[in-house]
Amino acid sequence: MSETPGEAESGRRVQAVQISCDIIQALREKDGAGVSELAEHLDRSKATIHSHLTTLADNEFVVKRDDSYEISLRFVDIGEYAKSQVDIYEVTKKELERLAEETGEVAQFMVEEHGRGVYLHKASGKNAIQTASYVGNRKYLHCTALGKAILSQLPEERVEQIIDRHGLPQRTENTVSTREELFDALETVRREGVAYDDEEVLQGLRCVAAPIKHANGDLHGAISISGPTSRFKGDRFHEELPEVVQGAANIIEVNATQL
Amino acid sequence: MSETPGEAESGRRVQAVQISCDIIQALREKDGAGVSELAEHLDRSKATIHSHLTTLADNEFVVKRDDSYEISLRFVDIGEYAKSQVDIYEVTKKELERLAEETGEVAQFMVEEHGRGVYLHKASGKNAIQTASYVGNRKYLHCTALGKAILSQLPEERVEQIIDRHGLPQRTENTVSTREELFDALETVRREGVAYDDEEVLQGLRCVAAPIKHANGDLHGAISISGPTSRFKGDRFHEELPEVVQGAANIIEVNATQL
DNA sequence: TTAATTGTTCGCGAGAAGCAAACGGTCTCA
DNA sequence: TGAGACCGTTTGCTTCTCGCGAACAATTAA
Numbered sequence: 001m002s003e004t005p006g007e008a009e010s011g012r013r014v015q016a017v018q019i020s021c022d023i024i025q026a027l028r029e030k031d032g033a034g035v036s037e038l039a040e041h042l043d044r045s046k047a048t049i050h051s052h053l054t055t056l057a058d059n060e061f062v063v064k065r066d067d068s069y070e071i072s073l074r075f076v077d078i079g080e081y082a083k084s085q086v087d088i089y090e091v092t093k094k095e096l097e098r099l100a101e102e103t104g105e106v107a108q109f110m111v112e113e114h115g116r117g118v119y120l121h122k123a124s125g126k127n128a129i130q131t132a133s134y135v136g137n138r139k140y141l142h143c144t145a146l147g148k149a150i151l152s153q154l155p156e157e158r159v160e161q162i163i164d165r166h167g168l169p170q171r172t173e174n175t176v177s178t179r180e181e182l183f184d185a186l187e188t189v190r191r192e193g194v195a196y197d198d199e200e201v202l203q204g205l206r207c208v209a210a211p212i213k214h215a216n217g218d219l220h221g222a223i224s225i226s227g228p229t230s231r232f233k234g235d236r237f238h239e240e241l242p243e244v245v246q247g248a249a250n251i252i253e254v255n256a257t258q259l
Numbered sequence: 260m261s262e263t264p265g266e267a268e269s270g271r272r273v274q275a276v277q278i279s280c281d282i283i284q285a286l287r288e289k290d291g292a293g294v295s296e297l298a299e300h301l302d303r304s305k306a307t308i309h310s311h312l313t314t315l316a317d318n319e320f321v322v323k324r325d326d327s328y329e330i331s332l333r334f335v336d337i338g339e340y341a342k343s344q345v346d347i348y349e350v351t352k353k354e355l356e357r358l359a360e361e362t363g364e365v366a367q368f369m370v371e372e373h374g375r376g377v378y379l380h381k382a383s384g385k386n387a388i389q390t391a392s393y394v395g396n397r398k399y400l401h402c403t404a405l406g407k408a409i410l411s412q413l414p415e416e417r418v419e420q421i422i423d424r425h426g427l428p429q430r431t432e433n434t435v436s437t438r439e440e441l442f443d444a445l446e447t448v449r450r451e452g453v454a455y456d457d458e459e460v461l462q463g464l465r466c467v468a469a470p471i472k473h474a475n476g477d478l479h480g481a482i483s484i485s486g487p488t489s490r491f492k493g494d495r496f497h498e499e500l501p502e503v504v505q506g507a508a509n510i511i512e513v514n515a516t517q518l
Numbered sequence: 519t520t521a522a523t524t525g526t527t528c529g530c531g532a533g534a535a536g537c538a539a540a541c542g543g544t545c546t547c548a
Numbered sequence: 549t550g551a552g553a554c555c556g557t558t559t560g561c562t563t564c565t566c567g568c569g570a571a572c573a574a575t576t577a578a
Contacts, residue, residue, distance in 0.1 A: 011557075012310040013317065015534065016275035016566070021318040028340060035525055045568050050526065051271040058272065059280040060373050065477060067525065067575095071341050073370070073377045077395035079338025081287055082330050111332070114319050118332045136336035218324060270526075274565065275535065294556055304537045309557065326556065 019044065020052050024071065027062060032070035079136065083120055086111060088214060088221065091255040093121050096223060099248050100125040103225055103241070108133065110146040111221040112154075115162040117147045120221075129228055131205070142182055143171045145197035145209035149222035151182075152189035153211045159186070174200040194242040195222075199229065206232035208241045210249040214256045223249055278303065279311050283330065286321060291329035338395065342379055345370060347473060347480065350514040352380050355482060358507050359384040362484055362500070367392065369405040370480040371413075374421040376406045379480075388487055390464070401441055402430045404456035404468035408481035410441075411448035412470045418445070433459040453501040454481075458488065465491035467500045469508040473515045482508055 022042055027033060030041075035053065039046045053069050056062045060074045083089050092109050100107040100123035108131075109121040116138045122131075133139070141147030141162065151159055159182075168177055176182045189195045189211075197207035209224035225245055232241070281301050286292060289300075294312065298305045312328050315321045319333045342348050351368050359366040359382035367390075368380040378396045392398070400406030400421065410418055418441075427436055435441045448454045448470075456466035468483035484504055491500070 011313045012535085012559095013314045014275050014279070014310050014536095016273050017279045017311060017314045018318070019567090020273070020276045020279070021314070021320070024337075025318075028337065031344065036523085046525075047527080047569080048567050051273050051566075052276060054270045055272045055276045055280070059277070059284075061280070063372060070344070071337060073338075073341050073345075073372050073379070073395070074397075075334055075341045076338040076377065076379065077397060078283070078287065078330060079332075079334040079336070080393060080395035082332050082334045085290065085329070086332075113322060113332050118335065120332070120335065134339060136332070136339035138333075138336060271528095271566085273567095278536095295554085305556075306538080306558080307536050310535080 016052075019048065020056060023049065023052055023056065024061065027069060027071050032065070032068045034067050034069070038069075086120065086219060086221075087259050088212065088219070088252060088256045089120060092212070092221070092223065092252050093123075095248050095252050096121055096123040099123065099223070099225065099244070100128065103227075103244065104128070105225050105227040105231075106131055108146065108224050108226065109221065110139075110144075110150065110224070111219060112141065112150050115141070115165050117141050117144065117150060127227070127231070129205075129226070131226060132202070140166055140169060140171075142168050143175045144201055145195045145207040146222045146224045148185060148189055148195040148197075149209040149211040149224070150220050152186045152195065153213060153220050156183075159183075171201055172199075172203075174198070192242075193246055197226075204229050206237060208232075208237070208245050210242075210245045212249050212252050212256070214253055223252070275311075278307065279315060282308065282311055282315065283320065286328060286330050291324070291327045293326050293328070297328075345379065345478065345480075347471065347478070347511060347515045348379060351471070351480070351482065351511050352382075354507050354511050355380055355382040358382065358482070358484065358503070359387065362486075362503065363387070364484050364486040364490075365390055367405065367483050367485065368480065369398075369403075369409065369483070370478060371400065371409050374400070374424050376400050376403065376409060386486070386490070388464075388485070390485060391461070399425055399428060399430075401427050402434045403460055404454045404466040405481045405483045407444060407448055407454040407456075408468040408470040408483070409479050411445045411454065412472060412479050415442075418442075430460055431458075431462075433457070451501075452505055456485075463488050465496060467491075467496070467504050469501075469504045471508050471511050471515070473512055482511070 023038060026038055026041055035046050035049050039049045042049070053062060057064055060072050062069050063072045096107040096109055104125035104127040106125070106128045107123045108119060110117045110119050119133050119135050119137045122133065122135060139147060141151050163179060168182065170177050176185055193210065195209045199205060205226060206229050207224050207226040209222050212221045212223065223245060225241055278301070282297060285297055285300055289296070294305050294308050298308045301308070312321060316323055319331050321328050322331045355366040355368055363384035363386040365384070365387045366382045367378060369376045369378050375397045378392050378394050381392065381394060398406060400410050422438060427441065429436050435444055452469060454468045458464060464485060465488050466483050466485040468481050471480045471482065482504060484500055
């Protein structure tokens, strides 16, 4: 079984570490901040915040610029490392580029972590539209084609755990909002091999996703192609694109077994 | 003045936070590890390591997979954010892609932080060679063309501070190894507008870099083109490429003033 | 000059955090 | 089928850390 079964509520925590995590979170939300501002925001003394920031700066997790502290580029380094640890990352990236060029649309790659979906790559073809998603972005799994493709590969109990943890927040009126609806949808995905998003996230945006079946390392991922409803309709939407996406997923799977 | 003047030796630290930072560092070096392994490596009790890992997992900085803890993809998210905070990032990225296509070589973008250079983007043209550098990678500034281009824009006292902090470790026999040599080199860069790397880092690899003059936010960066000595020689190396790189840097500067 | 901001330093007391040891798994090998 | 040797996890206890408040510089504004 992958990751922590449910959220581990038990066990001791280290308060000081929690404070530093909160500081990083706050620095991100505020695009950098000073000691006093953080102290007020987190309801802690200035002295506390100060010693934490100094420690974090020592370790190059934050940078001090004049009198403002900001998130350091060290995160870029570690983030890039984290991506590289995903064994199918390189193969998938190449395949996505090909897919984007072939279709002219946007191709994306998502993996599951902590019960949510993380975008790991985005390739844009000639006619690619702008999408709100960016690499690193975390989305709930039940409300995107990529997410549903991933969920379709997980054992039912894991899906239950994820719902318990994150719920089924409703993005738009088309989002699945009950467990039954979701499990039905996942069954359909398993049967057809692809997941669809028909304007469920954004008006006018359609999306076709296929899971990457690769239980190795308990890592579950999916790839997709997105585009405007005007181009995503008829045979192209229901036959051509699903076939292309599934084909790409297949190639990745084959390459992955050789790792 | 940007960042901390010299390393801030003074002030209090938070030991617990330091331990967590060490854990993350260790997880990265070891590509994930268990509690016992970390406890031994960091010379701490298992209980301590465990409570730290639990806290870090709560905050999604690490993931527990079976009995191994690993660096989480949350770093991808924060890293991507950190990049986006660099105001010239988007403009430079576009310009790099153009540069790579036009020359067929490798084009790169580096900024300074904590006295070292961080690669933020890499674009590859048709004939691009493989280079060891990757996005997020941190290099000493004195031993690459990009680094020297950056240093040439910093006030002398800042350069002194950086040398005090990091020294001038010698990569190859061609690396500058004394302060005088370095300051002479920087003077040349300022005069010519470009910095060269003539097989100083790697046998057979040459590189031309130009600083991006843009004091805004105290952010200093540079862009470069790298390629094999076989193609980087004669007029192309000493005139054509320097001109192209400087031109690109100029375009970025102009676009940057409009931010 | 004064007043109101900063960030920084410091002494102190409370409680957090680190340790050791015990506990409950799982796996291997006899 | 056990014994033993790992593993991660839990728990009490003691100590020393760390968070607080207040004082201290250093800017900035009025």
